[in-house]
Amino acid sequence: MGVNFREELDKAVATTYWEGEGEYNTKKEICNARFDLCPAVLAYCESATEVSDCIKIATKYGVDIRVRSGGHQHEGMCSANGVLVIDLSSMNQILDINEEKQEATIQAGKKLIEVYNELGDAGYVIPAGGCESVRPGGLVQGGGWGPWSRKLGLTCDNLISATLVDAQGDIKTISATEHKDLFWAIRGGGGGNFGVITEYVFTITKLPEHVMPFFSIYFGKDDLEKVLRGYIALMPELENELTTFCRVSIVDEDRPDRSTIMIGGQYFGTEEQAQKSVEKLRALGTPLSHNIEMVAPGEAHLLANGKVPLSVSGRSRSVITPQTFLFQLGNKEAPSSTCNGNPYPHKVSSTFPNPEPKHVYNDMLGVIIDQFQDKEEASTANLYLSIHSMGGAIADKHSDDTAFYFRDRHFILQYQAWWSDKDDPNGKDYVDWVIERRKELADYTSGSFINFVDREIPLSEYYGGNLTRLGRTRYDSHSAKVFDFEMSIPPIPPFDD
Ligand SMILES: Cc1cc2nc3c(=O)[nH]c(=O)nc-3n(C[C@H](O)[C@H](O)[C@H](O)COP(=O)(O)OP(=O)(O)OC[C@H]3O[C@@H](n4cnc5c(N)ncnc54)[C@H](O)[C@@H]3O)c2cc1C
Known part of the structure; x- marks a missing residue:
């Protein structure tokens, strides 16, 4: 790499962190703590010109480049050993x-x-x-x-x-x-x-002028099959104002405040409109608890900022985002929040249910129910499936209008495992759990979402045609x-x- 490379880079970019020096160990961290990667240098760029200089200098000296903004790439590919990481986190206005x-x-x-x-x-x-x-x-x-x-x-x-x-x-x-x-x-x-x-x-x-409700509905294990089948049948029929996800978890329901299945989401409209649709989702089973939160105009962002108290089962907890508080229902040994910026070891894998033939969903849901019904909770991880609703405006575009191919799908399925200790001896089992569960759906699904990337899946699956x-x-x-x-x-x- 050499002295000249360092001299030129330090001259071109105001803030660099070189391996083994200063705050390097903190700065090199990425969101997935399964990966402990050691780039040669991280260049915290503050302008397009600094980025341009990084590219030119790295090319001149034959140094590999990785690009990073938030560091959330699930397989750690925003970084690597021995490379120059161009970091955009200081360009944040x-x-x-x-x-x-x-x-x-x-x-x-x-x-x-x-x-x-x-x-x-x-x-x-x-x-x-x-x-x-x-x-x-x-x-x-x-x-x-x-x-x-x-x-x-x-x-x-x-x-x-x-x-x-x-x-x-x-x-x-x-x-x-x-x-x-x-x-x-x-x-x-x-x-x-x-x-x-x-x-x-x-x-x-x-x-929206009046409110932007956020809601969540929690169901117990006896409702798993009913709610899951109901959700998959109902969601594509509901109005576009409603975007939801459904989370199916392996939890020990002998312990209080656990929910096997929950539906959460946000409604782009008024309280009255939201209540009607949420009621349909509530009626899919017998909720253990539910919540629908209204906020004043211009304050919808507070929901995402943890400032609005949310009452679940009579207890008060603060809201950050859907994913965040979901973790609070899972294994207490595992990270209590996906979204608080701390790096945790994790593995995700995703796929899309095929839209045809009609019986695909029925058969696929049978497999999913077997994966979760009465299964033993992992000792140190949260293991779950998130079912993200698609359709609506996503489907208004064709599969080749942009590089995102899977416009015709109604759902994204995302298996996830999150735990807290990167040296956890069960870590490999959790990774395998995610990979295997997705593979079990192979007869009913195709493609994969590049944002929920899994290195086991071939590239052709992410981009289709x-x-x-x-x-x-x-x-x-x-x-x-x-x-x-x-x-x-x-x-x-x-x-x-
Ligand atoms: C906790 C968590 C929650 C998530 N929630 C969602 C969600 O709700 N919806 C969703 O769609 N996805 C979600 N994701 C996936 C996330 O969107 C992707 O991982 C996304 O690529 C992250 O972007 P980043 O800039 O934060 O991460 P990075 O790791 O910095 O970047 C991801 C990829 O993009 C490249 N890249 C980053 N910045 C640039 C740039 N400026 N120019 C060129 N290339 C760049 C990197 O090299 C890397 O390959 C989530 C991921 C995590 C870990």
């Missing part, structure tokens, strides 16, 4: 909210919680993820599923343009009219493949020469006619 054009310019390293808060203060929202510490940098490029997706689409569907630093270090604006292929590719093609994005311009949507165009875009943009990691998209040269 909303640069502009233009009410006339209904647009906001947001830097790649802005935490979602801050995006929600600041846009919420101005009376606007973008549909993004359900976890506060995730950053748009990676989220958008994988598509981005979140609380308002059925109403407003995936995060990437709300993108107007982006500023991208390419493999040569050139800074360019990409949009539907400029560098169209790149703009198409970054909307679902997965982060780290096409360049370094420093900022995004999004369409913003006015928050869009893989070839993504490969061509990688080739044409020369990005593969510089942005190359274990699961990057292989470049495809043009056909020889």
